Amino acid sequence: MQRVPSLINGEFTISPSQQTIAVTDPANNKQIAELPCNSDAELSMAVASAKAAFNSWKEVPASERARVMMRYQQLLKAHHDEIATLLSSETGKTFDDAKGDVWRGIEVVEQAMNIPAMMMGETAENVARGIDTYSYIQPLGVCLGITPFNFPAMIPLWMFPMAVACGNTFILKPSEQDPLTPMKLAELFVEAGAPKGVLNVVHGGKDQVNKLLVDPEIRAVSFVGSVPVGQHIYKTATDNMKRAQCFAGAKNHSVIMPDANKQQVLNNLVGASVGAAGQRCMAISVAVFVGDTKEWIAELAALLKDVQPGLWNDEAAGYGPLISPQAKQRVLSLIQQGKDEGATCLVDGSDFDIEKQDYRDGNWVGPTVFSDVTEDMVIYQQEIFGPVLCCMAVDTLEQAIALVNRNPYGNGTSIFTASGGAARKYQHEIEVGQVGINVPIPVPLPFFSFTGWKNSFYGDLHAYGKQAVRFYTETKTVTARWFEDDIASGPNMTISLK
Structure with a gap:
């Protein structure tokens, strides 16, 4: 029986955990894989790996991060039908539906390729006499994504490409019901050149989620799922001083x-x-x-x-x-x-x-x-x-x-x-x-944001588009004043008037 690996610190490894979950084909309920639930020690290793990777990844220029996304997009397109076939086998979706799931995720990766422009701050000269003000957009740190079974390609791709493109590192906890597709996405992301620790993938259920929600190193949490779970995750995350966006139920x-x-x-x-x-x-x-x-x-x-x-x-x-x-x-x-x-x-x-x-x-x-x-x-x-x-x-x-x-x-x-x-x-x-x-399902394309209201969403900033960049970043504003008298009087400073 195939055991689903985790991705921790750049290595795909099989957890030795004895706590397992059966992954089944919904069309006949026969088991197709076994999912080991990561231990607390493994979860801590994933967080430590993401924290260590953040210190270097945040210094990588946005243009270089964009090139990782470009390579990732190319790999996703090259493996599009392969991913869709895998997705169909563990969700039961028709092949056309599965291909749409994959493609909508690819569209978000394409948006992440535009990250240099989306990370631009603002500037104003002479806000007061001789004083300029300008802002920078900087990444948060380690981010967590908890995704549901119904879109095992699209929804993980809503999350970690945008977060990572902004300069963060990411821990993905996919649904335990169909983890094979997210693992394929992770495999291609590593192949695209993502450094070790930038993306980690861990597995489990409620216990593993609750452990991650209270970890002080995790700065932001993204979730898609049911209303009761969304409310629990939003409350737990915010009670632990984390930023949270939780997409919940609908009618x-x-x-x-x-x-x-x-x-x-x-x-x-x-x-x-x-x-x-x-x-x-x-x-x-x-x-x-x-x-x-x-x-x-x-x-x-x-x-x-x-x-x-x-x-x-x-x-x-x-x-x-x-x-x-x-x-x-x-x-x-x-x-x-x-x-x-x-x-x-x-x-x-x-x-x-x-x-x-x-x-x-x-x-x-x-x-x-x-x-x-x-x-x-x-x-x-x-x-x-x-x-x-x-x-x-x-x-x-x-x-x-x-x-x-x-x-x-x-x-x-x-x-x-x-x-x-x-x-x-x-x-x-x-x-x-x-x-x-005159459009039945108005899901916005990724240059807009996915903007549910009321009990369908808990949080302030939504998924993908410009709001995702704001969710996964902080703004630093600098007010600067330089004195012209210092130009000539500073040591080894001269002004040429020619």
């Missing part, structure tokens, strides 16, 4: 106006609701139909009923399995609760059974669609994180905006309309960080 709404293009709406809602088995924080899990558009729900349900889950290399598969039996059981429980609470289950994926005999023990759930959903129902209040779409109906745009704004989450939302006025009203009044107009 993303798509508002459909009567003047929207019907076919465009239906096609977009299918992919946005059940793509990646609904296991993404930007999935559309609530469709809000305004006015007569509620008549479209039956047609939407018919389209979703035709979507078939399948294996990662099946080109006809709409999406893959859920990540674990526990995740499947939770989704099935919520589907049942929706029925019990009175929602109308138009499409029920609870009993989906894949045709391939060898994969019937996998974590399969078919597309599920509810109508007549109300705000007091658990399927509306909780993030289901599965291929389940809740349909609601309101009479006006104002009611739709009020509905979305009452929701405690604020990660993403979209509106489908042909009216510029309606679109502007929605984007202006909605209390959500990322808004799509």
